[in-house]
Amino acid sequence: MKHITIKDLAKTLNVSISTVSRAFNNKYDIKPETRDLILQKAEELGYRPNPIARKLIQQRSFNIGVVVPEFENSFFPKVLMGAQEILHDKGYQVLMMQSNYSWEIEKKNVETLVDNKVDGLIISLTSENKNNSYYKSLIDQNIPIVFFNRTVDDIPASQVLFDDFKWALFATEHLIMQGYQNIVHLKGSENLNLTQNRVSGFQQAHRKHRVKPGKIIPCGFRTKDGERVAQQLIDNNEVPRAIFAANDSCAIGAMNIFKQSGYHIPNDIAMVGFTESNLAKHIHPSLTSVEQPTKDIGQTAANLLLEQIANKGIFVPQTIFLNGRLNVRDSSINHLQKNV
Amino acid sequence: MKHITIKDLAKTLNVSISTVSRAFNNKYDIKPETRDLILQKAEELGYRPNPIARKLIQQRSFNIGVVVPEFENSFFPKVLMGAQEILHDKGYQVLMMQSNYSWEIEKKNVETLVDNKVDGLIISLTSENKNNSYYKSLIDQNIPIVFFNRTVDDIPASQVLFDDFKWALFATEHLIMQGYQNIVHLKGSENLNLTQNRVSGFQQAHRKHRVKPGKIIPCGFRTKDGERVAQQLIDNNEVPRAIFAANDSCAIGAMNIFKQSGYHIPNDIAMVGFTESNLAKHIHPSLTSVEQPTKDIGQTAANLLLEQIANKGIFVPQTIFLNGRLNVRDSSINHLQKNV
DNA sequence: TTGTAAGCGTTATCAT
DNA sequence: ATGATAACGCTTACAA
Numbered sequence: 001m002k003h004i005t006i007k008d009l010a011k012t013l014n015v016s017i018s019t020v021s022r023a024f025n026n027k028y029d030i031k032p033e034t035r036d037l038i039l040q041k042a043e044e045l046g047y048r049p050n051p052i053a054r055k056l057i058q059q060r061s062f063n064i065g066v067v068v069p070e071f072e073n074s075f076f077p078k079v080l081m082g083a084q085e086i087l088h089d090k091g092y093q094v095l096m097m098q099s100n101y102s103w104e105i106e107k108k109n110v111e112t113l114v115d116n117k118v119d120g121l122i123i124s125l126t127s128e129n130k131n132n133s134y135y136k137s138l139i140d141q142n143i144p145i146v147f148f149n150r151t152v153d154d155i156p157a158s159q160v161l162f163d164d165f166k167w168a169l170f171a172t173e174h175l176i177m178q179g180y181q182n183i184v185h186l187k188g189s190e191n192l193n194l195t196q197n198r199v200s201g202f203q204q205a206h207r208k209h210r211v212k213p214g215k216i217i218p219c220g221f222r223t224k225d226g227e228r229v230a231q232q233l234i235d236n237n238e239v240p241r242a243i244f245a246a247n248d249s250c251a252i253g254a255m256n257i258f259k260q261s262g263y264h265i266p267n268d269i270a271m272v273g274f275t276e277s278n279l280a281k282h283i284h285p286s287l288t289s290v291e292q293p294t295k296d297i298g299q300t301a302a303n304l305l306l307e308q309i310a311n312k313g314i315f316v317p318q319t320i321f322l323n324g325r326l327n328v329r330d331s332s333i334n335h336l337q338k339n340v
Numbered sequence: 341m342k343h344i345t346i347k348d349l350a351k352t353l354n355v356s357i358s359t360v361s362r363a364f365n366n367k368y369d370i371k372p373e374t375r376d377l378i379l380q381k382a383e384e385l386g387y388r389p390n391p392i393a394r395k396l397i398q399q400r401s402f403n404i405g406v407v408v409p410e411f412e413n414s415f416f417p418k419v420l421m422g423a424q425e426i427l428h429d430k431g432y433q434v435l436m437m438q439s440n441y442s443w444e445i446e447k448k449n450v451e452t453l454v455d456n457k458v459d460g461l462i463i464s465l466t467s468e469n470k471n472n473s474y475y476k477s478l479i480d481q482n483i484p485i486v487f488f489n490r491t492v493d494d495i496p497a498s499q500v501l502f503d504d505f506k507w508a509l510f511a512t513e514h515l516i517m518q519g520y521q522n523i524v525h526l527k528g529s530e531n532l533n534l535t536q537n538r539v540s541g542f543q544q545a546h547r548k549h550r551v552k553p554g555k556i557i558p559c560g561f562r563t564k565d566g567e568r569v570a571q572q573l574i575d576n577n578e579v580p581r582a583i584f585a586a587n588d589s590c591a592i593g594a595m596n597i598f599k600q601s602g603y604h605i606p607n608d609i610a611m612v613g614f615t616e617s618n619l620a621k622h623i624h625p626s627l628t629s630v631e632q633p634t635k636d637i638g639q640t641a642a643n644l645l646l647e648q649i650a651n652k653g654i655f656v657p658q659t660i661f662l663n664g665r666l667n668v669r670d671s672s673i674n675h676l677q678k679n680v
Numbered sequence: 681t682t683g684t685a686a687g688c689g690t691t692a693t694c695a696t
Numbered sequence: 697a698t699g700a701t702a703a704c705g706c707t708t709a710c711a712a
Contacts, residue, residue: 051455081412096435096436112433256622
């Protein structure tokens with residue numbers, strides 16, 4: 001006998017399959033003794049209810065699907081740890097997929113998860129704007145979804161966000177207060193709200209302190225993007241005295257090139273990153289960066305999702321902003337103590 | 341109508357459900373025109389075959405399950421990228437779960453995946469030895485499994501391995517050749533083959549070169565493990581001239597403490613890590629480390645698994661060892677050029 | 681408290 | 697080339 005089913009177990013015990021079913025779903029009336037007997041025998045024979053059959057009839061799975069762009073930077077893994085903690089507690093399993101920054105893969109992943117009848121989805125998009133309608137249709141189908149960090153506009157879904165505008169403003173302000181002027185911003189990937197928000201924060205900081213900002217240079221989120229742009233700046237003889245980068249990877253890439261070319265950080269160029277990477281505190285010089293509450297993001301998203309699952313049908317989309325922290329380190333300290 | 345099914349589609353088109361089914365599984369006889377008609381109407385109505393029902397009857401899913409201890413260090417994510425690349429190519433979706441270094445969670449994860457009828461599993465264990473019998477039973481049930489890096493002994497499963505013994509030997513040898521003696525080894529987590537293999541490589545290097553090894557100190561794989569042990573060494577006044585650590589995190593933790601306490605790396609203490617982390621080349625001083633062929637590991641595991649799935653039944657377990665590289669960096673260069 | 685039987689959405693066997 | 701129909705393993709009215 002390859003796989004023992006509810007029928008086999010029922011036959012062995014001379015009870016009906018409904019009785020066995022009841023034993024495994026203790027919400028129904030069943031005599032405690034028979035239930036214990038059944039569960040015991042089940043254990044003995046190694047019977048486990050087939051969740052596929054269960055899903056087919058119940059249309060739910062106690063699985064939660066998570067889709068993120070990648071796992072390589074520690075940001076997403078840390079968020080997932082937070083989410084998993086909450087979800088495991090409530091008896092959910094977490095199925096994770098990475099979209100590898102491809103919208104096509106992202107869509108396939110989500111479809112797989114939906115087809116598998118996950119009870120809900122936690123998603124951080126690869127890019128925004130072009131996929132609104134797809135996610136809207138999912139929401140119309142009443143599939144609980146929570147987005148975090150990289151989200152879609154104009155969509156009635158719960159979101160866990162980080163105030164990129166505010167923290168970009170703080171980060172930039174920090175440089176301004178150190179006496180830097182003509183600060184250059186290395187801008188993140190296009191089509192992401194968070195990119196625009198960080199740019200806006202950068203600009204607002206300058207308006208607030210009435211200083212003139214330096215260039216805003218399209219860069220990207222990867223180390224090699226930072227390297228490329230730094231090399232450009234050197235080649236064009238436009239090396240600034242201070243840089244606010246869209247994220248740590250990009251900042252570190254730029255730092256590497258500058259250091260190789262004989263520039264001293266922070267004395268020649270001050271640097272500030274974003275989204276506190278593992279490297280920030282270990283690199284030399286250590287990198288000032290904005291730290292996001294990764295674990296909290298995951299936990300909040302999970303709780304929002306659970307709430308939504310519980311209130312199936314009636315549900316008010318919430319947007320929650322979480323707080324961060326600016327970790328000031330060596331890379332942005334103006335030792336000269338004067339305006340530069 | 342909430343969900344459109346094969347029945348609805350059949351009714352709309354005035355054909356039988358078997359015909360519709362055939363249209364979606366083109367291995368059966370069906371007139372091309374009717375198939376096109378059906379597929380077109382399906383597209384129009386947004387019909388997609390329910391994979392749950394499909395799984396229930398076919399007992400397969402075109403999903404592959406992957407279980408790893410964590411995603412926080414870049415090692416596992418990189419392996420997964422390799423695996424995913426191959427599997428996507430062949431039309432498989434990849435469901436990933438992290439066991440968080442807990443054997444209980446690992447088991448739950450694997451059960452979830454198996455219950456969901458994944459066609460195969462790729463696994464890196466949290467710890468070994470105590471779970472052989474569980475995995476043996478899975479293999480007895482003819483579920484294709486490939487283990488990588490962290491595996492079980494005495495089990496008829498395919499494995500993709502890294503020769504920890506050999507590379508630990510090379511790494512240690514490198515220190516010995518630099519003139520270091522009394523090299524201390526910070527040992528990884530207990531119960532893992534790879535921990536013992538790295539220890540053995542460390543010892544063999546010393547035997548080979550007829551030098552006396554220093555202490556082998558139980559440490560662990562996390563940064564804080566390295567910090568703790570380094571502090572101990574300082575407190576006990578036992579700071580060695582060279583350290584070979586079980587992995588980079590541990591090495592970096594130790595380095596941090598040593599640096600804080602005024603020791604210079606490598607002049608006072610030379611350090612070598614293992615499993616090339618993202619930080620290795622960026623930290624100061626840059627850390628000598630053994631690099632594993634992460635992507636290749638993932639690809640090889642995926643291919644092994646696909647082969648196994650194809651040859652359902654007849655299957656010879658293979659163990660494949662992949663090659664690595666020693667990245668020599670500043671942390672292990674003996675600038676003094678004499679024995680120490 | 682327990683049993684009977686319909687049904688979840690497919691595939692696959694057997695007719696036609 | 698197509699249609700009927702019995703599975704797949706379970707849950708859940710409804711009946712007993």
